Amino acid sequence: xxxxxxxxxxxxxxxxxxxxxxxxxxxxxxxxxxxxxxxxxxxxxxxxxxxxxxxxxxxxxxxxxxxxxxxxxxxxxxxxxxxxxxxxxxxxxxxxxxxxxxxxxxxxxxxxxxxxxxxxxxxxxxxxxxxxxxxxxxxxxxxxxxxxxxxxxxxxxxxxxxxxxxxxxxxxxxxxxxxxxxxxxxxxxxxxxxxxxxxxxxxxxxxxxxxxxxxxxxxxxxxxxxxxxxxxxxxxxxxxxxxxxxxxxxxxxxxxxxxxxxxxxxxxxxxxxxxxxxxxxxxxxxxxxxxxxxxxxxxxxxxxxxxxxxxxxxxxxxx
Numbered sequence: 001x002x003x004x005x006x007x008x009x010x011x012x013x014x015x016x017x018x019x020x021x022x023x024x025x026x027x028x029x030x031x032x033x034x035x036x037x038x039x040x041x042x043x044x045x046x047x048x049x050x051x052x053x054x055x056x057x058x059x060x061x062x063x064x065x066x067x068x069x070x071x072x073x074x075x076x077x078x079x080x081x082x083x084x085x086x087x088x089x090x091x092x093x094x095x096x097x098x099x100x101x102x103x104x105x106x107x108x109x110x111x112x113x114x115x116x117x118x119x120x121x122x123x124x125x126x127x128x129x130x131x132x133x134x135x136x137x138x139x140x141x142x143x144x145x146x147x148x149x150x151x152x153x154x155x156x157x158x159x160x161x162x163x164x165x166x167x168x169x170x171x172x173x174x175x176x177x178x179x180x181x182x183x184x185x186x187x188x189x190x191x192x193x194x195x196x197x198x199x200x201x202x203x204x205x206x207x208x209x210x211x212x213x214x215x216x217x218x219x220x221x222x223x224x225x226x227x228x229x230x231x232x233x234x235x236x237x238x239x240x241x242x243x244x245x246x247x248x249x250x251x252x253x254x255x256x257x258x259x260x261x262x263x264x265x266x267x268x269x270x271x272x273x274x275x276x277x278x279x280x281x282x283x284x285x286x287x288x289x290x291x292x293x294x295x296x297x298x299x300x301x302x303x304x305x306x307x308x309x310x311x312x313x314x315x316x317x318x319x
Contacts, residue, residue, distance in 0.1 A: 019093070022175040023073035026066060029144040029182060033063045036140045040133070055133045059140075062181050065103045069178040072096030087301065090268025093174030094233045100177035101226035104184060108220035111188065115212030125208060127200040134192040141186035148179045173230050173269050180226060184219045191215045236265035239272060243296070247274060250292045256281050257289075260307065273301035281309040 040056030076089035191211035199205040232238035243264055251259050261277035278289055286304040293299055 019073060019172050019175065020077075022172050023070065023077070025147050026070045026073065026175070026178050028147055029178065030063060030066045030070060032140060032144060032147075033059055033066060033182075036136070037063055040136070055137055059137070059185070061103070061107065062185055065100045065181045066178050068096050068099055068103075069093075069174050072174050087267045087273065090266075090271055091234065093172055094230050094269060097173035097177040097226060098230035098234060100174075100181060101223050101230060104177075104180060105220060105223035105227070107184070108216045108223055111212055111219065112216035115209040115216060119206065119209040119213070122205060122209075125196070125199060125205060127196055131193060131196045131200070134189045134196060138186060138189035138193065141182050141189060144182040145179070145186055148175065148182060173226070173233070177226060180222050184215075184222065187218065188212075188215045233266045233269070238266050239264045243272060243298070246296055247276065247293060247299075250295070251276065251278055251289060253292075257284075261305075267300060270298060271300040272296075272298040274299055275303045275305070277305045277307065279307050279309050281311075283308065 037056050037059040040059065072092045072095065076092040079085055079089050079092075082089075191214065192208070195204075195207040195211040198207045229238070244262065247262065247264065248259055251257055258279045259276060260279045261275070263275045265273055267273050274293075276289065276293075284306065286306050289304045289306070290302060293302060
């Protein structure tokens, strides 16, 4: 009974949680980062170099953050289609991005703290070893940035039609978090190399902690931006006002139809759901309004409720 209609109405409920390309790239970066981390720690212990040892453990913290991103991809892929996740696994990556942003913020705070401490109480710097470590870290991170950058959106708005959500979250927040971790590491290496070269050849050793403070502040800024964008999605508060306007415009273009209640929220970085309650005096079915909203490309899950108008003027008009 109702088989054909049920099949026509049925639609998938997995909205962008898995990303095979992003998963592969993150896996490659983790392997490269981990190998470099182990090499630096072992070499640092054998040579007694604190610079190498410190940078090795520093890379370990980024490897841990990247593991969070990879775990989100794996769970999203394995749980795709699981009815327990009623709207799919689209927010797995967003949650991982939020967690990574928190770790990025902690790393920035630690860098700033250590830099301020060394600015107040300077320490002797083994410039040759430190420059070697920074160059090794920079090379590894540049390679990782190139791997992740191939599929990474830099947050720029895309060109869409007027009914499309014009917000800038049409990218994988999980991949963006991994990208920012690697980019932050590369940035600290660049700042360190510049400061160490000035310190070695010009005697400006104070530039090392100053560069650390500048780098920490920039990383903190990235962290706040990622926290804001992911938190708003997790709190169902990230849909641009233009999406609401587009839905209202499509439904209320007919002067006889009015939206009584409207809820719109994100299912993932690039998928939106909506519940629309329409009041009409013409007895139209929900399918009529669904077809009107088909032009909004991000709208992947739509529930429409139609209520007959009971106002006297509507009843008179219907006669």
